[in-house]
């Protein structure tokens with residue numbers, strides 16, 4: 001992360017003094033210019049000063065503007081619920097493409113740890129024949145997911161479920177399970193970004209419950225939820241190789257699996273499917289053998 | 294006078310004659326009892342184009358046969374309608390030319406003065422119609438260039454002249470928006486870049502009307518402005534430039550087109566960079582930086598997009614621009630091939646060629662390719678005079694292409 005030099009601050013001030021506080025959050029002049037433009041495009045003039053002041057306190061711009069694009073959707077964002085990430089958007093759009101071209105767009109999908117509801121809502125929006133259930137443990141998340149559902153003008157089921165509690169898992173068939181569970185180990189959560197830690201803005205303003213978690217989620221998903229729901233495929237977002245290994249170690253025997261890397265070249269998802277099932281198409285998401293940036 | 298007229302006609306392209314008031318050689322023809330010929334009124338189409346027309350009528354018969362045998366696919370049907378339009382025009386050209394010949398014969402052979410003058414007045418109305426018709430047919434007989442039916446993407450960048458060049462680039466952007474408005478073409482600004490001093494360093498605009506590329510492609514090249522910049526205290530005139538690149542739009546550049554765009558390239562062919570490689574990403578980070586850069590390795594073409602808050606949207610836009618640039622390359626290759634045979638007159642417009650000058654103090658726009666002047670700079674910037682200039686440019690280009698075709702056929 002670039003240091004804020006006096007020179008940079010002076011240059012920002014010369015262009016527009018409003019950029020100076022924004023630089024505290026963006027650390028890059030280009031990005032500060034972009035953020036100022038978005039603020040002015042999306043908020044009424046009366047809110048500009050307040051927005052800039054909040055941003056200087058590292059409040060995420062997505063909370064300030066109140067939304068974040070996610071594929072063809074505009075997902076509402078509010079404090080207490082995780083902001084959708086571009087990495088999630090990226091694999092989710094690829095998943096839509098894979099399901100669509102494999103013509104398996106009328107299956108049932110469970111999205112565990114749904115947060116704002118971004119994943120199941122985009123799936124449902126793009127593939128209206130899907131049957132979708134979204135679950136989370138946070139009331140704020142469930143509330144926002146419902147609001148986002150109305151905004152996206154689609155219908156999905158939303159339930160309060162503790163993914164880590166085996167007994168709470170709904171007894172229903174779900175061909176596909178998607179999830180972006182909390183995956184930052186507690187030990188990394190308080191470290192600086194450079195040492196695998198998190199952005200100050202994340203630590204200060206996003207809900208810890210949505211972020212801190214590790215192998216227990218992948219174990220619960222692969223070992224308990226997949227068999228209970230008779231699933232044939234999973235797409236699980238993750239941040240660490242250990243989480244991938246934990247996932248595949250707990251899957252049923254006759255399953256295949258592979259790694260998905262995101263555009264930045266980071267390991268991002270465990271992809272797995274039951275051999276011979278309709279979810280074999282998920283294999284197209286695996287890109288571990290291609291060259292990465 | 295007869296000579297004069299025919300000289301005049303010969304020296305001009307058929308297109309320009311259309312606007313000419315045709316002066317009739319009647320009195321002189323009579324006084325000296327000279328014979329008039331068709332050529333004196335009208336320069337017939339080049340024999341090569343006539344040959345192409347013949348070929349087309351054979352093609353039409355083939356198509357008709359195919360369709361009567363049950364070929365109702367869209368491609369055949371579109372071809373059928375295109376060919377039939379050209380043939381229709383061609384037939385009326387042939388008919389009008391026959392009529393002209395008949396009228397000329399009357400003038401030459403009749404003795405009845407009244408009949409002669411009637412024939413002459415008919416000739417007077419017929420000739421402009423014939424010229425318009427012939428121009429229309431000739432244009433359609435030239436082979437259609439790739440991507441002519443596509444919408445357009447325009448890229449604008451300041452050239453020499455510092456901040457004044459940046460301001461002029463912005464003026465040009467507004468001009469293209471005005472042209473789009475004037476023609477009722479849907480359009481969107483794809484991206485607008487500023488340098489760290491706050492001046493525009495790039496603008497990309499998409500004009501989403503089919504065929505817009507074919508009209509706007511003439512805008513490719515360096516545009517020059519001569520004026521006193523607002524910032525100039527001593528009132529001196531500055532000269533600055535902006536470069537415009539016009540591309541055929543191949544892909545929509547939206548989330549919907551992204552998957553298809555990605556499929557067009559093998560992973561080894563492109564490299565995609567995000568501007569924050571390094572770090573764990575994902576839940577660890579919530580930055581708004583969603584810039585994407587695509588490098589097309591075989592050509593080295595690099596496209597960067599950062600205006601959108603969504604990374605896939607930036608990526609989709611970048612892909613759309615990349616595909617447009619590649620399509621443009623493809624087309625340039627095609628044009629170069631058609632010109633290869635005419636080594637004597639290579640007129641490829643280089644991207645570094647100055648194509649037009651906007652002189653504010655003289656209220657004048659000069660296009661250097663066809664020499665056309667427009668003495669209404671505000672009108673031109675407001676988009677109302679654009680069609681007039683395009684017409685002149687197309688005449689120039691038409692002649693050029695016709696010469697190419699002739700040279701090519703001669704080499705066969």
Ligand SMILES: C[S@@+](CC[C@H](N)C(=O)[O-])C[C@H]1O[C@@H](n2cnc3c(N)ncnc32)[C@H](O)[C@@H]1O
Nearest residue numbers: 082084113114115136137138162163180182210
């Ligand atoms: C990383 S967020 C993902 C949100 C959303 N799916 C996304 O991709 O933006 C993780 C979510 O898991 C939820 N969560 C945490 N522990 C949970 C549990 N035991 N059972 C169900 N959901 C849980 C949090 O409330 C949070 O919404």
